[in-house]
Amino acid sequence: MRGGSVVFATEIVNVDSVNLGTLVLRVAIGLTFAAHGYAKFFSGGKIAGTGGWFDSIGMRRGKMHALTAASTEIVAGVMLAAGLLTPFAAMAMVATMVVAGWTVHRDKGFFIVGEGWEYTFVLAVIAVGVATIGPGEFSLDSAIGLDGLHGVAGLVISAVGGVAAGAAHLAVFFRPGSVEND
Numbered sequence: 725m726r727g728g729s730v731v732f733a734t735e736i737v738n739v740d741s742v743n744l745g746t747l748v749l750r751v752a753i754g755l756t757f758a759a760h761g762y763a764k765f766f767s768g769g770k771i772a773g774t775g776g777w778f779d780s781i782g783m784r785r786g787k788m789h790a791l792t793a794a795s796t797e798i799v800a801g802v803m804l805a806a807g808l809l810t811p812f813a814a815m816a817m818v819a820t821m822v823v824a825g826w827t828v829h830r831d832k833g834f835f836i837v838g839e840g841w842e843y844t845f846v847l848a849v850i851a852v853g854v855a856t857i858g859p860g861e862f863s864l865d866s867a868i869g870l871d872g873l874h875g876v877a878g879l880v881i882s883a884v885g886g887v888a889a890g891a892a893h894l895a896v897f898f899r900p901g902s903v904e905n906d
Contacts, residue, residue, distance in 0.1 A: 742860065743860040743861045743862050744860075744862070746854065746857060746858070746859065746860035746862070746863075747807075747860055747862040747863070749850065749853075749854055750804055750805055750806075750807055750810075750854055750859060750860075750863070751805045753801075753804065753805075753817075753847065753850045753851060753854070754800075754801045754802060754803070754804035754805030754806070754813070755801060755802075755805050756801070756847070757797050757800060757801030757804065757817055757820075757847065758797060758798045758800075758801030758802050758805070759801070760797045760801075761793070761794040761795065761796065761797025761798035761799075761801065762794075762797075762798060764790060764793060764794035764797070765794050765798075771787065771790045771791055771794065772787065772790075774786075774790035774793070774794070775787030775788075775789065775790035775791075777790075778790055778793075781827050781828060781900070782827065782898055782899050782900035782901060783827065783897055783898060783899075784897045784898075784899055785897065789897065793820060793823075796816050796819075796820055797820060799816070800813045800814075800816035800817050800820070801813075801817070803816075804817065804851065804854065806863065806864050807859030807860065807862070807863020807864050807865050807866065808863070808864040808865060809865065809870065810854065810855055810858070810859040810863065810865055810873070810874070810878065811855040811873050811874070811877065811878040811881035811882045811885075812881065812882075812885075813851075813855075814851035814852060814854060814855035814878070814881075814882035814886065815855075815881055815882045815885040815886040815889065816886070816889075817847060817848065817851040817882075817886070818848045818851055818852060818882055818883060818885075818886020818887060818889075818890065819885075819886045819887075819889035819890040819893065820890070821844040821845070821847050821848040821851075821886075821890070822844075822848070822886065822887055822889075822890025822891065822893075822894070823890050823893055823894060823898075824844045825841045825844035825845065825848075826890070826894055826898070827894070827898060827900075829841035829843075829844055848886065851882060851886075852879065852882045852883045852886070855874065855878035855879065855881065855882035855883075856874060856875065856876075856878045856879040856882070857874060857878075858871055858873075858874030858875070858878060859871060859874070
């Protein structure tokens with residue numbers, strides 16, 4: 725209260741700093757995610773090696789999954805960084821992290837130093853947070869008038885949609901103990 729009147733958050737927080745902070749989060753997490761997809765295409769064993777590894781952990785049609793995972797990581801990461809269809813980019817990130825967390829990290833504890841699920845969890849939560857807060861004014865969504873899909877809608881699209889998509893993907897394709905080369 726200031727002089728008997730209510731002080732709103734917009735009077736306390738500089739809105740430009742919120743937009744700038746959201747931009748920093750979007751770009752950092754989006755480009756980190758995209759870099760993982762790029763690495764699947766161009767580093768180490770490339771798509772063939774990644775596909776063989778996916779086969780070895782029980783993801784049927786490993787090469788297809790390598791292509792899908794790499795492409796999803798690049799496209800969703802760049803979309804989140806740019807603030808384009810932000811809740812849907814976040815949904816793709818969450819789905820990918822659900823699959824990675826379940827297939828690779830779930831039995832290894834929490835901490836990433838032991839190959840646990842900490843990293844996949846943090847990426848997914850930040851993506852959901854950005855989708856919930858909204859992409860901010862410094863985004864393509866704002867530039868084209870699609871910046872209204874945040875709040876509860878952004879949360880539901882990214883979190884519920886992402887977990888559902890990841891779970892469906894696992895139900896259809898994850899068969900631990902079986903190797904199917906394609």
